[in-house]
Amino acid sequence: MKFQTKAIKNAVSTLIRNTKGVEVYIRQNGANAILTASSMGISGIAKVECSGSGAEGFGMNAKFLNDIISSIDAEDVTMEKGQDGLVTIKGGRSRWTLKALSTEPMPYKKVSEPKLELTFSEERYKALMSRVVPFLDTGENTPALTGMTLVAEGNSLRLYGANRHCISAQEITLSEVVSEKVRAVISREGCTLTLDDDVKWSLGEQALEIISGNFAYQVRLIGAAPPDFVKATIVPDGMKTISVVKAAFFDAVERVGLCARVVEASPLQVTINDDNVRLYAKSEMIGDAEEQVSLLSKSGINGEEFGINSKYLENAVKAARSIKLKIGYTAPLSPIHISDDMEDGDKWKVVIAPVRIRNQE
Numbered sequence: 001m002k003f004q005t006k007a008i009k010n011a012v013s014t015l016i017r018n019t020k021g022v023e024v025y026i027r028q029n030g031a032n033a034i035l036t037a038s039s040m041g042i043s044g045i046a047k048v049e050c051s052g053s054g055a056e057g058f059g060m061n062a063k064f065l066n067d068i069i070s071s072i073d074a075e076d077v078t079m080e081k082g083q084d085g086l087v088t089i090k091g092g093r094s095r096w097t098l099k100a101l102s103t104e105p106m107p108y109k110k111v112s113e114p115k116l117e118l119t120f121s122e123e124r125y126k127a128l129m130s131r132v133v134p135f136l137d138t139g140e141n142t143p144a145l146t147g148m149t150l151v152a153e154g155n156s157l158r159l160y161g162a163n164r165h166c167i168s169a170q171e172i173t174l175s176e177v178v179s180e181k182v183r184a185v186i187s188r189e190g191c192t193l194t195l196d197d198d199v200k201w202s203l204g205e206q207a208l209e210i211i212s213g214n215f216a217y218q219v220r221l222i223g224a225a226p227p228d229f230v231k232a233t234i235v236p237d238g239m240k241t242i243s244v245v246k247a248a249f250f251d252a253v254e255r256v257g258l259c260a261r262v263v264e265a266s267p268l269q270v271t272i273n274d275d276n277v278r279l280y281a282k283s284e285m286i287g288d289a290e291e292q293v294s295l296l297s298k299s300g301i302n303g304e305e306f307g308i309n310s311k312y313l314e315n316a317v318k319a320a321r322s323i324k325l326k327i328g329y330t331a332p333l334s335p336i337h338i339s340d341d342m343e344d345g346d347k348w349k350v351v352i353a354p355v356r357i358r359n360q361e
Contacts, residue, residue, distance in 0.1 A: 042187070
């Protein structure tokens with residue numbers, strides 16, 4: 001099989017990065033080669049144009065294959081399996097002869113009768129995942145929180161990324177009504193794929209199929225039931241909302257947070273005044289930091305203070321798309337609601353649990 005080096009490089013590196021597979025199986029199918037790789041949670045295939053006739057399929061160590069192809073600077077590369085079971089790779093003046101693996105990775109099975117099918121543009125899909133991944137739980141104690149919760153009902157699609165202290169909630173209006181409510185938890189692997197084309201989802205009983213350009217992936221679903229995110233993100237009675245300029249507030253959170261993101265994980269202290277928000281953090285190891293950000297309108301609040309994890313706050317502000325940012329406040333020990341200041345498009349907000357402040361300054 002003969003490939004354009006650039007094309008096979010991209011296919012191999014992307015497939016390995018997305019599946020974390022330790023081997024890649026290559027077989028010819030007419031004018032294309034089909035590459036397959038898999039791990040416990042995900043299997044993927046890639047299609048690459050090639051020339052040649054009826055070459056026998058073979059498996060290769062993923063790391064060695066990727067390293068070899070990445071080192072080739074010629075325009076074309078050939079791969080052939082000989083009768084001795086060895087695979088010869090040639091590119092320019094270089095040649096490698098390697099042992100082929102005899103086993104084929106986990107077979108890729110298309111979702112034949114999907115419960116839900118959705119299509120996203122590349123840009124929109126990346127934006128959606130950017131507001132999920134930073135908030136997923138990295139522990140194993142709550143399996144349902146290690147993946148993205150998807151809920152489709154009526155003409156709405158809700159996507160949740162959450163951990164035990166923070167929830168990111170997005171709501172999208174669908175062009176067609178879903179006849180029956182659909183709920184699934186997609187593993188982290190399905191949310192962190194590198195995709196460079198429009199994306200199609202096909203949700204089955206056990207897996208989500210994700211197709212983008214010449215790549216297709218089958219991602220496992222997590223069986224654990226997710227929490228009641230609707231109840232957890234509902235706006236409480238008496239919540240007051242303040243508005244700030246996103247860029248100014250993000251910069252301030254980042255700077256003051258330098259004193260909060262240390263070994264002892266000090267909380268960021270936030271004080272809401274009538275015309276500004278004061279951010280303060282103190283570290284016994286480093287020192288303290290303080291900054292004030294002006295409000296866009298009077299808050300009607302005088303000196304109310306709460307503590308919040310600086311990492312969660314920074315992730316929430318970074319995920320916002322609008323120039324202005326809304327911050328909802330009820331009481332010092334009540335969750336904080338952060339959202340875009342946008343009336344149209346997808347609805348999004350983050351709800352962050354407060355941190356109790358000791359020895360307030």
